[in-house]
Amino acid sequence: MSSIPDTSESEWSLMEALWECSPQTASELTKTLRPTMNWAENTVRTLLTRLIDKGAIKTSENSSGTRTYLPAVKREACVRAKGESFLQRIFGGAAKPLLVHFAQNSKLTAEEVRELKRILDQSLHS
Amino acid sequence: MSSIPDTSESEWSLMEALWECSPQTASELTKTLRPTMNWAENTVRTLLTRLIDKGAIKTSENSSGTRTYLPAVKREACVRAKGESFLQRIFGGAAKPLLVHFAQNSKLTAEEVRELKRILDQSLHS
């Protein structure tokens, strides 16, 4: 029952890059992230090592001997974990106030509102 | 334009206690939090000092010379900041996917769904 590893903010950026496209090598990831993070390659390597220690990613040697990295946990599961943690910390675990908060603090289009109402209805029947 | 200070998890617990009831002295807070956190009083004092440095709370001497603490920022503003940060980090700033996520991952009562739909409608007219 692989519990979801807790990732820091920088680590999350790496995870996003890997969920977006994997496997990637360390230098590929460095290039992928350069526009947003501008990290030195060693920074990327350090974060990769930490993510491996946490069990968030795995590696495999590719044919040429260099290592590639790929997620060990699904993005959806991690998002759920982060969401659950946020829900607990800030809203004491109560989903409705959270939903009210974001509904009120976001400018939604009429189309989005329609779809959200549909999803709310569905949530009652599942 | 007081920007909202960034508070750690432990610090947030203290803030909650103060939003709930303030002003409180350090030893009152220690007692208030004992059931949930079981911190030594010095731990509470350290966190209070850090919160003051961050501008999240203020103090005032009460008549007897001991100090009392109270929030310097409104809970609602802090919740908004935390929410905004979460929204950016995990959902790339898109409110609809966030709302979809929590709508689907929470068990809501029919009553709650009704109210949420009402709020969604209102959000279009404000």
Next chain:
DNA sequence: GACAAGCCACTACACATGTAGTGAAACAGC
């Protein structure tokens, strides 16, 4: 086969956070 270039494991170091301990100052009782 020595050298440059890439890959990697280790190490480094500052700041944040969780969680206190120590020791001085002030006051309360006897």
Next chain:
DNA sequence: GCTGTTTCACTACATGTGTAGTGGCTTGTC
């Protein structure tokens, strides 16, 4: 007025995070 209790400022110290630097091993090239 000495002593125990409360309050506080300072200091401490481990772990996590952000952000690299160093130096060894491998491999492709003259």
